[in-house]
Amino acid sequence: MFQKLEDVEKRYEELNKLISDPEMISKQNEWKKLMKEHSDLEEIVLKYREYKKVENDLEEAKEMLNDPEMKELAEAEMLEAKEKLPKIEEELKVLLIPKDPNDDCNVICEIRAGAGGEEAALFAGVLFRMYSMYAERKHFHVQVLNENETGIGGYKEISFMITGKGAYSRFKFESGVHRVQRVPDTESSGRIHTSTATVAVLPEVEEVEVDINPADVRMEVFRASGAGGQHVNKTSSAVRLIHEPTGIVAECQTERSQLQNREYAMKLLRSRIYDMEREKQEKAVASERRSQVGSGDRSEKIRTYNYPQGRITDHRIGLSIYQMENFLNGDMDEMIDNLIATDRAEKLKGDN
Numbered sequence: 001m002f003q004k005l006e007d008v009e010k011r012y013e014e015l016n017k018l019i020s021d022p023e024m025i026s027k028q029n030e031w032k033k034l035m036k037e038h039s040d041l042e043e044i045v046l047k048y049r050e051y052k053k054v055e056n057d058l059e060e061a062k063e064m065l066n067d068p069e070m071k072e073l074a075e076a077e078m079l080e081a082k083e084k085l086p087k088i089e090e091e092l093k094v095l096l097i098p099k100d101p102n103d104d105c106n107v108i109c110e111i112r113a114g115a116g117g118e119e120a121a122l123f124a125g126v127l128f129r130m131y132s133m134y135a136e137r138k139h140f141h142v143q144v145l146n147e148n149e150t151g152i153g154g155y156k157e158i159s160f161m162i163t164g165k166g167a168y169s170r171f172k173f174e175s176g177v178h179r180v181q182r183v184p185d186t187e188s189s190g191r192i193h194t195s196t197a198t199v200a201v202l203p204e205v206e207e208v209e210v211d212i213n214p215a216d217v218r219m220e221v222f223r224a225s226g227a228g229g230q231h232v233n234k235t236s237s238a239v240r241l242i243h244e245p246t247g248i249v250a251e252c253q254t255e256r257s258q259l260q261n262r263e264y265a266m267k268l269l270r271s272r273i274y275d276m277e278r279e280k281q282e283k284a285v286a287s288e289r290r291s292q293v294g295s296g297d298r299s300e301k302i303r304t305y306n307y308p309q310g311r312i313t314d315h316r317i318g319l320s321i322y323q324m325e326n327f328l329n330g331d332m333d334e335m336i337d338n339l340i341a342t343d344r345a346e347k348l349k350g351d352n
Contacts, residue, residue, distance in 0.1 A: 004096060005048045012038065012045045044095045051088045057081050097347045102203035103169035107162040108145070108271045109201050113155065114177065116195025121154030123180045123305075124197040126328060128158050131171070133330025140164030145264050146251045159252075159268060161204065168203045173316075173339040175201045176300045182307035192308060196301075202271040212270060218242045221258060241265045248272050317342045 015038040018024050025031050058081035064074035111127050113120035132142050141163045148156040162171065179196050220240040238253030239261040250269035252261040304313045310324040312335070319338050321327060327335070 001093065001096065005044070005092065008041055008096075009045050009048060012041045015041070040099060044092070047088065047092055047095055051085070051092060054081050054084045054088060058085070093348060094344060097344060100169070100172070102172070102205075104165055105168040105203035105205070106164070107167045107171045107201055108159065108204055108268055109162060109171065109174075109199065110157065110159045111155065112157040112198045112200075114196035114198050116180075116193065118150060118152065118154065119180075119184045119193055120195040120197055121150040121156055122152070122184075123154070123178075123195050124156070124158065125154040126180075127178060127197055127199065128155065128160070130328050130330060130332070131162070131174075132160075134170075134332045135162050135164070135167075135330075137330050138164065138167075138170060140167050144254050145268060146253055161264070161267070163204075168201070169340075170336055171201045172203075173336065173343070174199050174302075176302035178303050178305065179301055180305045180307070182305075200275075202275045204267060205270055205274045212243065212266075212273065216244050217266075217269070218244060219262065222253075237261060239265045241269050243269055243273060246273060246276065248276070314339065 015034055019031065019034050019038055024034065058078060061074045061077040061081065064070040064077075067074075109131060111124045113124045116123070135142050142160055143163070144158065144160045146157075146159040148158070150156060177196050177198050179194060181192055181194050183190050184193050218241070220242070222238045222240065237256060237258045238251065239258060240249060240251045241262070242249050248269060250265045250272060252265040252268065255261045255264065300316075302314065302316055304311075304315070305324070305328075306313070307324065309322075311320050311322050312324060312327050313320040314335060317338055319335065321335060323331065
């Protein structure tokens with residue numbers, strides 16, 4: 001570990017020189033990449049320097065033990081240093097875990113009603129509201145890209161973008177099947193129904209990360225539509241993009257301008273293609289190297305929302321929270337923090 005830390009510090013010093021070089025500053029794209037790398041390494045380097053300082057303090061305190069007048073002070077400093085070193089070492093182990101390169105990205109989130117008909121569509125609406133309220137708590141911005149409403153407050157499907165630094169790091173473990181158990185408003189006998197909705201969380205990716213040949217993309221335009229005739233455009237401003245080599249389709253109809261809808265549809269298409277390629281790579285990785293909670297398998301049942309018991313259970317980490325109303329109002333930090341901690345622990349285990 002310490003050799004790795006030495007290498008990180010050496011690279012950090014190299015980057016200090018490079019980002020100050022006027023010639024490099026003039027190459028904006030390269031300079032931005034170096035600045036990001038420098039920023040990513042800074043926390044590790046500062047923590048490592050703190051470790052070395054405490055280690056040095058310990059050695060100096062040991063030398064002071066021979067001086068009778070300084071012995072008591074030396075023993076106190078040694079005790080303090082010995083308590084600090086293991087804590088800093090653990091912090092360094094966590095900081096050395098390779099960071100998900102997408103953690104700082106914006107998010108494109110897609111929710112689709114699954115089994116359960118109208119009740120599943122209503123649950124999809126509940127999830128959208130929950131994520132919107134959580135995003136608001138985190139000072140992220142939510143923008144709907146495409147929606148297929150049912151007319152009674154639910155969605156057959158809805159796609160939306162969440163923008164803000166670190167959005168992906170907070171939402172990435174939401175991918176999978178969400179299950180709800182509750183008595184529908186339409187159920188007169190009071191029987192509990194089980195319905196599902198599928199959530200997909202994709203990082204927004206830059207053009208340079210996914211190379212799409214414009215000749216491979218077919219564009220169709222159509223009139224935007226909404227439940228009960230709402231938001232219906234008289235002009236064909238809605239856009240559908242079809243990536244012919246993969247068959248992946250992306251639509252956007254929420255903007256009045258065809259140009260804006262095309263731009264957002266392209267963002268969605270790019271993210272879906274990137275996600276498909278990433279999924280292929282992850283499947284090629286040996287299962288023992290894969291994080292317990294980080295696979296984001298679309299078919300995996302990840303969480304149950306049990307209304308009669310007021311309980312939300314995440315099946316990946318075995319955590320239940322009995323604060324249904326607060327959770328659905330966007331108070332999700334406890335669950336998300338536990339998912340992140342478990343993922344981190346699994347990665348630490350894998351490195352040992």
